[in-house]
Amino acid sequence: MSKDWPLWEVFVRAKGGMSHRHxxxxxxxxxxxxxxxxxxxxxRRMEGVSLWVVPSASIAASDPxxxxxxxxxxxxxxxxHPTFYDIPDDVKHI
Amino acid sequence: MASLPPIDLPRGATGDGSFDAPARDAVGxxxxxxxxxxxxxxxxxxxxxxxxxGHAPSVEVDLSLANMALDLIGQxxxxxxxxxxxxxxxxxGDALAFRRDVLDFRxxxxxxxxxxxxxxxxxxxxxxxxxxxxxxxxxxxxxDETIAAVAAKAVKEVRYHAxxxxxxxxxxxxxxxxxxxxxxxxxxxxxxxxxxxxxxxAAAAESAAQGIGADVSLFREDYDARIxxxxxxxxxxxxxxxxxxxxxxxxxxxxxxxxxxxxxxYLPRTYPDATW
Numbered sequence: 001m002s003k004d005w006p007l008w009e010v011f012v013r014a015k016g017g018m019s020h021r022h023x024x025x026x027x028x029x030x031x032x033x034x035x036x037x038x039x040x041x042x043x044r045r046m047e048g049v050s051l052w053v054v055p056s057a058s059i060a061a062s063d064p065x066x067x068x069x070x071x072x073x074x075x076x077x078x079x080x081h082p083t084f085y086d087i088p089d090d091v092k093h094i
Numbered sequence: 095m096a097s098l099p100p101i102d103l104p105r106g107a108t109g110d111g112s113f114d115a116p117a118r119d120a121v122g123x124x125x126x127x128x129x130x131x132x133x134x135x136x137x138x139x140x141x142x143x144x145x146x147x148g149h150a151p152s153v154e155v156d157l158s159l160a161n162m163a164l165d166l167i168g169q170x171x172x173x174x175x176x177x178x179x180x181x182x183x184x185x186x187g188d189a190l191a192f193r194r195d196v197l198d199f200r201x202x203x204x205x206x207x208x209x210x211x212x213x214x215x216x217x218x219x220x221x222x223x224x225x226x227x228x229x230x231x232x233x234x235x236x237x238d239e240t241i242a243a244v245a246a247k248a249v250k251e252v253r254y255h256a257x258x259x260x261x262x263x264x265x266x267x268x269x270x271x272x273x274x275x276x277x278x279x280x281x282x283x284x285x286x287x288x289x290x291x292x293x294x295x296a297a298a299a300e301s302a303a304q305g306i307g308a309d310v311s312l313f314r315e316d317y318d319a320r321i322x323x324x325x326x327x328x329x330x331x332x333x334x335x336x337x338x339x340x341x342x343x344x345x346x347x348x349x350x351x352x353x354x355x356x357x358x359x360y361l362p363r364t365y366p367d368a369t370w
């Protein structure tokens with residue numbers, strides 16, 4: 001039965017102020033049931049305060065075969081990390 | 095299997111239900127009896143839903159049903175532990191759940207009905223959880239502090255059960271020819287057990303008068319309206335009303351309850367001091 005249902009990607013917000021994070025996926029016939037399946041599957045141990053479900057088919061993904069061209073060029077660009085600045089001691093949360 | 099055959103009223107019967115005397119006197123008073131009714135409803139339905147574990151149509155539905163079962167077992171545990179304390183004979187919730195005989199159970203007939211297919215299970219859940227949500231809503235004002243506290247916590251759980259089962263009844267009723275037929279059959283099976291939910295027998299009336307229990311007759315109209323709204327969305331007709339079947343609150347049960355208790359009670363009765 002579940003193979004007849006589309007797949008939905010599930011995103012959980014752990015607490016207010018945090019961003020939603022991808023936690024997995026569920027099968028469901030429609031968005032309302034997908035939300036309930038996500039609730040019953042991924043938030044039964046107080047993991048979250050908010051849920052998103054997104055049809056998996058709506059997600060455009062990068063091609064693993066192209067990961068060289070996509071990601072390798074970033075490898076030796078350490079100057080892109082903001083580690084060359086002096087951060088004053090009284091600046092918090094950075 | 096399709097619906098049960100209709101039962102005509104026997105000549106001279108009042109239609110108030112065949113069983114008026116308790117199968118066994120509930121000793122322990124009004125509060126104890128009220129707690130058994132509440133706890134046994136949750137316990138038996140929780141056990142019933144647990145039978146789906148590993149057998150549901152999909153793993154997601156399997157989790158939904160098991161979650162509901164666990165919510166209900168949790169409620170039962172609170173109510174029955176309190177019942178044991180009120181009784182004062184050294185029995186706790188486990189003793190009441192696992193070492194009580196079938197005639198001493200006070201649950202309604204609806205919760206002991208067989209799971210059937212998924213549609214039949216959802217029919218039972220809609221009819222029961224909608225009622226339980228309204229009941230717990232009122233029990234938050236119970237004169238008994240434990241009942242009030244458990245109801246306040248559990249009403250959110252039960253609201254979810256009612257919403258989820260309504261979603262499924264709507265989808266199955268307004269679905270394919272097969273799902274629609276199964277949903278109608280499931281409702282047909284469960285419909286005759288609804289009047290018992292609203293029965294105010296002497297014990298229930300006394301409990302309500304003392305402010306412990308709720309007068310369930312007060313929300314019958316709201317209940318009917320909510321069920322009708324779900325059925326309308328599901329494009330289903332409400333089954334015809336039949337002769338009410340009463341008696342569960344006084345220990346008279348269908349043949350199904352013994353078959354629920356046998357596997358549930360086997361281990362604690364065989365190994366009384368087993369722990370894990």
